[in-house]
Amino acid sequence: MARQSxxxxxxxxxxxxxxxxxxxxxxxxxxGRATLYRxxxxxxxxxxxxxxxxxxQTDEATQRIPVDGMSADSVLAEVFEAIVxxxxxxxxxxxxxxxxxxxxxxxxxxxQLEELAELVDAMKAEGSLDRAVPTAWVVAAIDALVxxxxxxxxxxxxxxxxxxxxxxxxxxxxxxxxxxxxAPQRRRRSAKG
Amino acid sequence: MARQSxxxxxxxxxxxxxxxxxxxxxxxxxxGRATLYRxxxxxxxxxxxxxxxxxxQTDEATQRIPVDGMSADSVLAEVFEAIVxxxxxxxxxxxxxxxxxxxxxxxxxxxQLEELAELVDAMKAEGSLDRAVPTAWVVAAIDALVxxxxxxxxxxxxxxxxxxxxxxxxxxxxxxxxxxxxAPQRRRRSAKG
DNA sequence: CTTATTTGAGACAGTTATGTCTCATACACA
DNA sequence: TGTGTATGAGACATAACTGTCTCAAATAAG
Numbered sequence: 001m002a003r004q005s006x007x008x009x010x011x012x013x014x015x016x017x018x019x020x021x022x023x024x025x026x027x028x029x030x031x032g033r034a035t036l037y038r039x040x041x042x043x044x045x046x047x048x049x050x051x052x053x054x055x056x057q058t059d060e061a062t063q064r065i066p067v068d069g070m071s072a073d074s075v076l077a078e079v080f081e082a083i084v085x086x087x088x089x090x091x092x093x094x095x096x097x098x099x100x101x102x103x104x105x106x107x108x109x110x111x112q113l114e115e116l117a118e119l120v121d122a123m124k125a126e127g128s129l130d131r132a133v134p135t136a137w138v139v140a141a142i143d144a145l146v147x148x149x150x151x152x153x154x155x156x157x158x159x160x161x162x163x164x165x166x167x168x169x170x171x172x173x174x175x176x177x178x179x180x181x182x183a184p185q186r187r188r189r190s191a192k193g
Numbered sequence: 194m195a196r197q198s199x200x201x202x203x204x205x206x207x208x209x210x211x212x213x214x215x216x217x218x219x220x221x222x223x224x225g226r227a228t229l230y231r232x233x234x235x236x237x238x239x240x241x242x243x244x245x246x247x248x249x250q251t252d253e254a255t256q257r258i259p260v261d262g263m264s265a266d267s268v269l270a271e272v273f274e275a276i277v278x279x280x281x282x283x284x285x286x287x288x289x290x291x292x293x294x295x296x297x298x299x300x301x302x303x304x305q306l307e308e309l310a311e312l313v314d315a316m317k318a319e320g321s322l323d324r325a326v327p328t329a330w331v332v333a334a335i336d337a338l339v340x341x342x343x344x345x346x347x348x349x350x351x352x353x354x355x356x357x358x359x360x361x362x363x364x365x366x367x368x369x370x371x372x373x374x375x376a377p378q379r380r381r382r383s384a385k386g
Numbered sequence: 387c388t389t390a391t392t393t394g395a396g397a398c399a400g401t402t403a404t405g406t407c408t409c410a411t412a413c414a415c416a
Numbered sequence: 417t418g419t420g421t422a423t424g425a426g427a428c429a430t431a432a433c434t435g436t437c438t439c440a441a442a443t444a445a446g
Contacts, residue, residue, distance in 0.1 A: 002422095016290075017288075017290065018211070018212075018287060018288045019212055019288050021402080021403060021404085022403075022404070022405090023403080023404095031423080031424080032423065032424040032425065032426090033404095033405095033424090033425090033426095034406090034407090034423075034424065034425080034426090035422080035423060035424070037404090037405065037406085038422085038423090041405080042404080042405075043403090043404070043405090091287070094211060094284070094287040094288065095210075095211045095212050095287065095288040097209070097210060133359065134350070134351060134359075136345060136350035136351060137345060137350070137351050137359050140341040140342075140344065140345045140350065140351075141338060141341055141359075141360075141363050143341065144337035144338055144340060144341035145334060145337055145338075147337060148333045148334055148336065148337035149333075151333065152329060152330060152333045157327070157329035157330070157333065158327060158329060158330050158333075166326065166327075166330050167334075169326075169367065169368075170334050170363065170364070170367035170368055171363070171367065172367070173366050173367045173368075173369070174362065174363035174364065174365070174366045174367025174368070175362075175363055175366075175367070176366070214432080214433060214434085215433075215434070215435090216433080216434095224393080224394080225393065225394040225395065225396095226394085226395090226396095226434095226435095227393080227394070227395080227396090227436090227437090228392085228393060228394070230434090230435065230436085231392090231393090234435080235434085235435075236433095236434070236435090
């Protein structure tokens with residue numbers, strides 16, 4: 001679909017240069033500027049759609065993870081594997097603070113953070129994360145390390161196949177329970193990153 | 194100094210809105226736009242000076258740490274305490290990729306990363322960090338977690354006095370030696386963040 | 387008080403981006 | 417082949433920002 005290739009182009013261009021002009025995105029997509037405007041009447045429409053599309057891709061990648069019968073920490077490992085490759089998807093937000101105030105975008109964003117917080121709480125419950133560490137910090141650390149992992153791969157500092165595992169290890173041991181505790185429980189449903 | 198308050202204003206404004214106009218920075222500094230241009234002839238000059246000033250502040254904060262007789266991991270703890278409060282100083286770089294290509298800025302930036310890498314290697318040598326983890330990843334994780342700590346404080350998710358310790362713990366336990374190993378050695382000179 | 391310097395306000399030109407519009411062409415489809 | 421739709425190129429108006437310049441007022445220095 002033309003719409004999709006426009007969003008792909010926007011993601012690619014804006015990740016490298018968050019202030020890029022519409023013309024540059026159209027060029028990258030291989031279409032005329034007028035055609036881009038036919039799909040997205042304003043720049044803000046495009047940015048908003050890109051944000052929602054990025055959130056959708058993140059959802060898609062994490063929903064694919066089978067959670068039945070997996071310990072919560074295994075799920076988190078899979079979450080890292082799934083979303084580290086998407087690490088640059090939200091880079092454009094840094095110079096588009098307005099889009100985060102859009103109700104629909106904000107709702108979707110908050111929901112993903114909330115699902116991640118639930119997974120963190122499940123890990124605390126099964127004893128694989130330290131209850132004394134604020135869930136908000138665990139979530140912040142995961143977010144930061146996902147991007148760091150992506151960036152390290154992109155910069156050639158870390159091998160692509162190692163990146164997610166390194167980030168996962170950093171979180172798990174860094175914020176794991178001081179006492180290894182009882183063996184991880186199995187979980188039934190609902191997980192996310 | 195007028196120059197300094199202009200740089201402060203630029204840092205404050207650009208951290209929130211990396212694409213902010215010169216007029217907005219001048220207004221924040223409480224001076225006319227013409228006055229700003231008298232100190233910094235072009236926008237690029239201002240951005241460049243801000244980058245160098247931020248690097249200088251980071252240097253200043255870390256040079257204050259006494260390293261004699263301290264174990265490398267204690268030094269890293271102090272580094273976190275010192276630079277987490279400066280966490281937003283380099284946010285504007287995200288939409289100013291050009292300034293990172295400036296030779297002077299790039300040299301200063303690389304030097305700081307290099308000094309941090311040296312500290313990490315010292316910690317590996319004294320057995321407080323896992324030798325199997327690439328130094329590049331440790332450095333990337335420290336960078337990412339410093340910003341996450343600052344951001345968590347700013348967003349009210351984490352108490353200001355706890356932030357640096359949480360980030361430090363995440364790195365130390367996350368990337369610490371699997372075997373606690375011999376007791377940390379004392380070190381003599383040179384450290385940095 | 388007088389003089390020199392600095393400042394703020396704003397006019398101005400030049401550039402660049404956005405968003406609208408037209409029109410000729412390419413293409414799909416009957 | 418004929419018709420309708422989507423496209424690309426580009427002209428166009430508008431807006432915003434940059435960087436220069438002028439001038440009057442404020443401030444400091446003598």
